Amino acid sequence: MCGLILCGPAYAQPDGVPGGQGDEASTDSVEVDDNIITRTMADLEQTDAWRWLEARRDGVSKNVSVVGRNMDDWLAGEGVGEHSNESYMRIRINQRVGRFNSYHSNARIGGSVDLPRATERWKLIFESENSERDSLRDQRLNNVSTASFAGGFRYEHPERNGWRFNHDIGMRAKIPLDPFYRFRIRYGVDLSDDWYAGFSTRIFYYNNDGWGQDTRVFFTRALTEELNFRMQSEVKYTHDEHLTEFSQSIALYQALGERETMTYEIGLIGQNQPVATVDNYFVQMVYRKAIYEDWLVLELVPQLLAEYEYDWKPDPRVQLNLEIYFFDF
Secondary structure (H helix, E strand, O other): OHHHHHOOOOOOOOOOOOOOOOOHHHHHHHHHHHHHHHHHHHHHHOOHHHHHHHHHHHHHHHHHHHHHHHHHHHHHOOOOOOOOOOOEEEEEEEEEEEOOOOEEEEEEEEEEEEEOOOOOOEEEEEEEEEOOOOOHHHHHHOOOOEEEEEEEEEEEOOOEOOEEEEEEEEEEOOOOOEEEEEEEEEEEEEOOOOEEEEEEEEEEEEOOOEEEEEEEEEEEEEOOOOEEEEEEEEEEEEOOOOEEEEEEEEEEEEEEEOOEEEEEEEEEEEEOOOOOEEEEEEEEEEEEEEEEOOOEEEEEEEEEEEEHHHOOOEEEEEEEEEEEEEEOO
């Protein structure tokens, strides 16, 4: 569950890589903030309101897993037996303040209903955000994607020699209804004792918007037990717009403690229209911590952007994200 909790969609980390590294002043700041958060959470835990909230959360979590177990029985053609089930639901609350587009606030709900005993590997997916149609800039630098509720099924093939495949088919709730299909391939391999290479490509088709594709290649190296280096390249193509976007970034990930990570990242983003050019440079730091058990997660993201759209004027931004997970495993 650590991968689920500590790897958010906009700042996903490589398999087995926990987080980034900063200077001494940044570390001292994190320790002070951590002490404040710890004391605040300890005080909250003693209140009746907090105990009531935790009880409601636990009740919803049990219901989420029950839905997964019942659907799994139906698809597997069985009605008895105890099996592991990893259904979950997530609520993400996002607040962003910056120089341009000064304030943004949003909330999203998403999750997955796990069906482990059905043929091969099935999941019932439901989403209130959709990243395929978002620009590469929004995917990399914004924590909440376009609002668009969708539901469907995911079929996962068993992993073979490092290769993983899955298919999604479903319906997006638009007028008119928008059927979709998504196919994803992932591959990872150890190049040496220290270096790891990963590849991911996704092809998607929406009846109303057409098809597109994005591909990501990354290399990671373990520098120490807590510190990892990552270099990543990504290309996204949207057929209807004949638009190709590309990004390049390097990052340091550091494990600060149990369910606590820090990421330092620098990168650029560009596109081929009207001419092929780089139109965005960014630096960001992502501090992520499970502040209560493993289901309440805080994420603090200071960013500095320089974009062609704003005549390369520096755009300092800060994002504060709160994630609440509902699961019973």
